[in-house]
Every structure is written in C-alpha cells, then in structure tokens.
Amino acid sequence: MPHDVTPAPRPRRSLAETGIALGPLDGRYRAAVAPLVDHLSEAALNRERVHVEVEWLAHLCAAGVVPGAPALSDADVAYLRAVVDEFDAATVAELAEIERVTVHDVKAVEYLIRRRIDAAPAVLGDSTVLPRVAELVHFACTSEDVNNLAYALMVQGAVGQVWLPAARALVGDLAELARALADVPMLARTHGQPATPTTLGKELAVLAHRLDRQLRRIERAEYLGKLNGATGTYGAHLAAVPGADWPEISRTFVEGLGLTWNPLTTQIESHDWQAELYADVARFNRILHNLATDVWTYISLGYFAQVRGQGTVGSSTMPHKVNPIRFENAEANLEISSALLDTLGATLVTSRLQRDLTDSTTQRNIGPAFGHSLLAIDNVRRGLAGLDADPAAMARDLEANWEVLGEPIQTAMRAAAVAGVPGMENPYERLKELTRGHRVTGDDLRAFVAGLGLPDDVAARLAAMTPASYTGLAAALVERYLA
CATH class of the missing domain: 1.10.40.30 (Fumarase/aspartase (C-terminal domain))
Structure with a gap:
C-alpha cells in the first residue's frame, strides 16, 4: 500500500477579521466603482430609508392630514433633513447597534429618527414641535413602503449620476474615434471571410449608434414607487384617518420624491420597472461586449496597434507582447453584470401572493450588477485610449x-x-x-x-x-x- 503523503494542513492566520474585501469590486477594482457606493451600498440604502421616512413625516404635517398634528417650522424640517445630509459612518454604526436589538433593519431606521426627534429640543429649543409628531414617523407604513421608494431613489441616482455619465463618455470616445477613422478603408469579414470593403470608422460608428440607442432608452426609464400599506389597500391609513384622500396623498408624496407613482400594488411595488431597466442595461452590456470582441479581433489582425501605455507589462515571459487586457477584462465583467441583471429582472417580477422576501436579498445585488458594468466601461475607455489605427496593415489585406x-x-x-x-x-x-x-x-x-x-x-x-x-x-x- 502506498503511503499517504498528503501534508497535514498548516495553521494559518485568519484574514476574516481584517476587513479585507471578499469580492473584487470592493478590493482590486474599488477605485473604478467607488462612486456607486454613495448610491447602491447597504449604507446608501439606509440613508435613503431615512430620507423617505423624514419626507413622509414632513409631507403628513404639511398636508394637515392627521388631526391635531402641528405644522412643522422651516427649522424643524431643516433639522430632519440634516439627519439625511449628515448621514455618515457614525450613523451607520449607530444603526447597526439599534438593529442588533430590533433585528429589523427598517424598524432600526424608525428608532434612529425618533432618537433624533427626542434630541431636537436641545438643538432647536423648546419651541420645536417635533416631539409632538414623533408617532408620525413610519405612520401607516409597512417596511416595503419605505424600501421600494428607497431602492427607486438609489437606482435612479446610480444610473443618472454615475452609470449614465460614464456610459455617455464611452460612446463619445467611440464616436470620436469613428469620425477620425471614417475614411480609412478596411477589408470586411462576413463569416470571417474576405468581403465587401468598408471603413474602420464606419464599423465603429455602427457600434456607437447601437450603444447610443440603448442609452436613450435608459434615459427614458421610469422609476416607480408606492406607499399604500401592508397589502396595498390603505387599510391602516383609513382606520386612523378615514376622511383623508389617501391615494392622492400617496401620489403627491411619491411624485414629490421625483418618482412615478404606482397606484395599484400588493404589499410590494411590483418591480416591473426594474426588470425593464435592467434588460436595457444588459442589452447595452452585450453590445459593448460585441465592441470588445471586435476591437480585440482588429488588434489581432494588426489593424490597431497598442502603442500607448507601453510601460505596462504585456506578458510575464514574452517581452514583445502588449496584450489587449482592457477588452478581455471588459468582456468578463460585462458577462457577469449581464448575468446578474438577467437574474434581477427575472426574480423581481415574481412574488408569491401578496408578498414574499425573495426581492430583499435579490435587490442587495443591484450594486454588483452595475459595478461590473461600470468597471467594464472604464476598461473599454482605457483600452480605446491606447489604440492607434494602422492603415498600412489594412491596405495590405485589401491589396491581397x-x-x-x-x-x-x-x-x-x-x-x-x-x-x-x-x-x-x-x-x-x-x-x-x-x-x-x-x-x-x-x-x-x-x-x-x-x-x-x-x-x-x-x-x-x-x-x-x-x-x-x-x-x-x-x-x-x-x-x-x-x-
């Protein structure tokens, strides 16, 4: 019998307590995706929850909906909104402390705001009416009333302020390159075989045009929200204040947040708008993937030379090589992003009966889905910036x-x-x-x-x-x- 020569595992120091990131987006690629942290992180989710709760309280008081509720002064409203504006690492830690007791993330947000309301007289003086309206925090709300609005605001901000500007800049770079190469003749290859000549610029323009069309669809996206109670019936609202027009109060509140009001839901907002948006972003990803593979092929044919950034190491063993790593990195990240977006879209449109919790965990992966796309966009832009066309190489193929x-x-x-x-x-x-x-x-x-x-x-x-x-x-x- 052969001896077992498998070495015994050696004890190693654990890295789990060091704060080292598990995934590459928060590790190796952090710099490229960091702007999304302000929109799609867990901390950003809690900040938007606070935002929604604060604005709902202010909306109820401004509308005079609840009998006996006093109007808030400008100072009161400013104080409440400062809870959102000053949301920081210390607030995140405080929320975590509260949640260890509540074992409920939205309830922890409610208690945080109530803490701030309790502290208001020390800041605003005894004239503040905030302690009198403390019971209106989270009034008639189910957690999903807060969550759906928070997620809509998060995604709207991430797309509008981070992802779309990056994608627009990429398309601008590509369009500029297409114009510069518009009249540089190139042998086309249909089915990989020599075919009717074209120009390199025209082929890049096709991809720029396709990407631009998807961006125009994404720019028109709707971000829906609802606030109608535990099963979408305004049951608690009517039980407390039967004389109010609660659908109208809900509509004006949701639209006041800059969202589109969804008038008819179960406990959850149906998430159809998310599926629609993610399908468009995934389609943009796939067209960009097409660009990455085409440019990679043009590089391999010698139509592009990677002449800039030559200080980098191409191959660890072959000094002559400059590998098209930016485009290869983009391909992989686009595939991961698209897979996540497909899963989000497929999962979020389905909920058992009036509510299940599958959307809760699913939506926590919106950040990685956009993060991998944003990383790919960054790589493609950097890759394009390092290219120079070689008309002589294209001319040799044409002549042959x-x-x-x-x-x-x-x-x-x-x-x-x-x-x-x-x-x-x-x-x-x-x-x-x-x-x-x-x-x-x-x-x-x-x-x-x-x-x-x-x-x-x-x-x-x-x-x-x-x-x-x-x-x-x-x-x-x-x-x-x-x-």
Missing part, C-alpha cells in the same frame, strides 16, 4: 483580396443587361468562376472587364476601382448618421 471586386463587376453587368447591353448573360456565375477559390489580381479583373463589352464609362469606372476605393458610402454614413 482583389476578388472582392467580383461583387461590383457582376452588379454593373446586371444593370447593363437591363439597359439592353448584349453579352451580359450570367454575370454572377461568370464572376464566381473567375474568383471563387482563386487568387486574382488587379490585372486579371481589368482584363476581364475589358473583354465584357460594357459601355466605355462603366468599363472605365470599374477598371479604376480598387479594393481600397470600393467602400461605397461608408465615410458619408458616419458623417450623416452618427449623432
């Missing part, structure tokens, strides 16, 4: 593939046949016989054209054509349609 002119020649023959020029029979088949499976030269094609009997102007136009000049309206399309 004169057979691509079979298309314009046979098409001109078809037009001539319709115009009544004799000898134009079977143009496609004749060009197929000449070009398929053969390397042809410019001289071969010019000789073929000369023997066709085409009108002189057509023959001269075709004889002057080269693969590099056969780019159609590619350059003009960039100028005309790339907004």
Whole structure:
C-alpha cells in the first residue's frame, strides 16, 4: 500500500477579521466603482430609508392630514433633513447597534429618527414641535413602503449620476474615434471571410449608434414607487384617518420624491420597472461586449496597434507582447453584470401572493450588477485610449483580396443587361468562376472587364476601382448618421 503523503494542513492566520474585501469590486477594482457606493451600498440604502421616512413625516404635517398634528417650522424640517445630509459612518454604526436589538433593519431606521426627534429640543429649543409628531414617523407604513421608494431613489441616482455619465463618455470616445477613422478603408469579414470593403470608422460608428440607442432608452426609464400599506389597500391609513384622500396623498408624496407613482400594488411595488431597466442595461452590456470582441479581433489582425501605455507589462515571459487586457477584462465583467441583471429582472417580477422576501436579498445585488458594468466601461475607455489605427496593415489585406471586386463587376453587368447591353448573360456565375477559390489580381479583373463589352464609362469606372476605393458610402454614413 502506498503511503499517504498528503501534508497535514498548516495553521494559518485568519484574514476574516481584517476587513479585507471578499469580492473584487470592493478590493482590486474599488477605485473604478467607488462612486456607486454613495448610491447602491447597504449604507446608501439606509440613508435613503431615512430620507423617505423624514419626507413622509414632513409631507403628513404639511398636508394637515392627521388631526391635531402641528405644522412643522422651516427649522424643524431643516433639522430632519440634516439627519439625511449628515448621514455618515457614525450613523451607520449607530444603526447597526439599534438593529442588533430590533433585528429589523427598517424598524432600526424608525428608532434612529425618533432618537433624533427626542434630541431636537436641545438643538432647536423648546419651541420645536417635533416631539409632538414623533408617532408620525413610519405612520401607516409597512417596511416595503419605505424600501421600494428607497431602492427607486438609489437606482435612479446610480444610473443618472454615475452609470449614465460614464456610459455617455464611452460612446463619445467611440464616436470620436469613428469620425477620425471614417475614411480609412478596411477589408470586411462576413463569416470571417474576405468581403465587401468598408471603413474602420464606419464599423465603429455602427457600434456607437447601437450603444447610443440603448442609452436613450435608459434615459427614458421610469422609476416607480408606492406607499399604500401592508397589502396595498390603505387599510391602516383609513382606520386612523378615514376622511383623508389617501391615494392622492400617496401620489403627491411619491411624485414629490421625483418618482412615478404606482397606484395599484400588493404589499410590494411590483418591480416591473426594474426588470425593464435592467434588460436595457444588459442589452447595452452585450453590445459593448460585441465592441470588445471586435476591437480585440482588429488588434489581432494588426489593424490597431497598442502603442500607448507601453510601460505596462504585456506578458510575464514574452517581452514583445502588449496584450489587449482592457477588452478581455471588459468582456468578463460585462458577462457577469449581464448575468446578474438577467437574474434581477427575472426574480423581481415574481412574488408569491401578496408578498414574499425573495426581492430583499435579490435587490442587495443591484450594486454588483452595475459595478461590473461600470468597471467594464472604464476598461473599454482605457483600452480605446491606447489604440492607434494602422492603415498600412489594412491596405495590405485589401491589396491581397482583389476578388472582392467580383461583387461590383457582376452588379454593373446586371444593370447593363437591363439597359439592353448584349453579352451580359450570367454575370454572377461568370464572376464566381473567375474568383471563387482563386487568387486574382488587379490585372486579371481589368482584363476581364475589358473583354465584357460594357459601355466605355462603366468599363472605365470599374477598371479604376480598387479594393481600397470600393467602400461605397461608408465615410458619408458616419458623417450623416452618427449623432
């Protein structure tokens, strides 16, 4: 029997208590995604919960809804809003302390605000009415009334203030590069085979146009919210104050937060708007993934040289290499982001009966979903910034593939046949016989054209054509349609 030579595990010092991040977004890639922390972190969620609770209290008092509730002074409202504005690490720690007792995150937020209200006279003087309205904190609310509004505000802020500006800057970079390369001819490759020439700028413009279209959809996104109680019936609201128009009070409150009011829900806001938004962001991701793989391929063909940033190490063993790592990194992060966004969209639209808790854990992954996308955007921008086109490399490929002119020649023959020029029979088949499976030269094609009997102007136009000049309206399309 062989001896077991597996070494015994050696005791190692634990890293679990050091505060080291478990995932790369809070570790290696923190700098690229840090702006999202203000919007999509757990601390940001609690700050928005405080925001919603404070504004609901102020809204109830301003509307005079609850009999006997006094109006708040400007100083009272400013004091309450300062709880949101001054939300910091110490507040996070205080909330954690309260939650250890409540074992309920939203209830902890309610108790935090009540603590601040209890402390108001020491700051504002005995004239403040805040202690008299303490019972209106979280009035008639279920936790989801607060959570759905908090998440809507978080995602709206993350998209509008962080993700969209980064994505817009990327599309701007790409459009600028497309315009600069609009008239640089390039051999196209349909199915990976030499095909009708285009320009490098036109191909980049297609991707910029596609990405821009998705951004315009995302810019039009609705962020829905509701505040209607434990099962969406305003039951507690009516039980406490039966004479109030609670749907109207809810509508004005939600819209006052800058959100779109959802009038008909169960306990939860239905999250359909999130699924719609995440589908659009995932589609943007996938188009950007297409860009990354295409640019990677152009680099491998030599059409782009990675000439800037040469101080970096490309390969650990091959000194000549500059690897297209920015685009490869982007591909991976876009795939992770899209998978998370797909899962969010699929999970959030379903809830058992009037409520289950699957959305709670799911929504805590909104940050990573946008984080991986933002990281990819950063990588693509940095990758594009390090590229220089090599027109000479593209010209060599064009010169080696004169057979691509079979298309314009046979098409001109078809037009001539319709115009009544004799000898134009079977143009496609004749060009197929000449070009398929053969390397042809410019001289071969010019000789073929000369023997066709085409009108002189057509023959001269075709004889002057080269693969590099056969780019159609590619350059003009960039100028005309790339907004």
